[in-house]
């Protein structure tokens with residue numbers, strides 16, 4: 001098992017760590033292979049879908065840890081928190097859905113989203129979750145929690161209502177073809193000014209919010225409590241007093257940590273006039289992140305919201321170490337933390353590039369056919385049934401027989 005004070009440096013350094021352990025402490029790497037034909041212990045990686053959660057354990061998976069500018073190697077903000085039988089998605093930033101989908105979790109369980117704020121690098125992949133789940137078996141509407149804003153048009157309800165407006169063609173056509181219920185979004189907007197107020201409480205899980213200070217009124221951070229454990233999901237923020245007070249002594253504290261202005265100029269192509277404000281006026285610098293963590297003293301700290309790669313991570317790590325010497329992960333996508341009363345273990349998830357949706361126990365209703373078609377006669381007259389239907393007839397007849405679909409044959413209804 002990787003000790004908690006080894007900072008996470010991504011898959012490359014994981015290989016380095018294995019060599020390090022191989023040199024003298026094989027047990028620390030997960031155990032000893034006693035039988036040449038046996039299996040190797042694998043506790044330094046997490047294979048999604050293979051480990052049941054203990055009753056008094058929280059698992060957190062980073063599905064996005066990067067920046068608004070898209071890159072293949074690192075998505076924008078998203079953290080999955082698993083506690084008991086429930087799963088909670090904290091932010092669903094651009095690109096993060098592919099990581100979330102690789103965790104072998106049925107879409108029916110990926111139906112609760114908590115937004116820290118409404119920048120697209122924190123909610124940009126809501127479309128993939130919404131439509132992907134709709135087409136992959138989620139039987140119910142998506143549930144989204146998020147803060148109000150200083151005006152109605154700056155709140156989560158406005159954002160979600162207008163997301164559905166922007167996706168109207170998608171909604172109307174899928175509602176007609178699949179069924180409307182999974183295409184709904186039930187939004188719970190709460191007061192962004194609430195200080196440690198409960199925004200969710202079910203099945204032993206309590207989620208509270210505190211205000212964050214970032215680019216305008218509205219952003220929040222979340223505090224998750226379960227089985228006597230406390231996990232804090234910090235949204236984008238300048239260091240703030242609410243965080244210092246309410247994240248104190250938590251088990252796992254996730255907080256943004258921005259690359260310094262030199263790195264923002266060099267790697268992010270920002271003008272210096274923007275770089276030194278972006279890092280340090282409406283986000284949190286490495287040094288300030290370290291100061292926050294030294295104040296609140298978590299069991300384990302997680303830094304995210306930076307481009308985690310060879311050219312950047314050591315500089316930022318050194319910045320943080322100027323002010324904090326406690327347990328620390330430099331987060332990258334697919335990093336996993338298991339949180340128990342015994343401490344926090346950090347690993348990397350290993351998952352399939354081409355992951356499939358996983359079936360759960362509930363079933364989506366089949367299309368009921370009563371909803372009006374979104375076709376008009378004009379477009380239907382262009383169908384080439386006389387060519388396509390004979391070509392696929394045998395295959396579809398066999399399928400209809402296997403699943404008893406003869407009395408609801410769409411081919412008859414089309415005519």
Ligand SMILES: [Zn+2]
Nearest residue numbers: 117119214236
């Ligand atoms: Zn932001």
Ligand SMILES: [Zn+2]
Nearest residue numbers: 119121122236
């Ligand atoms: Zn952000």
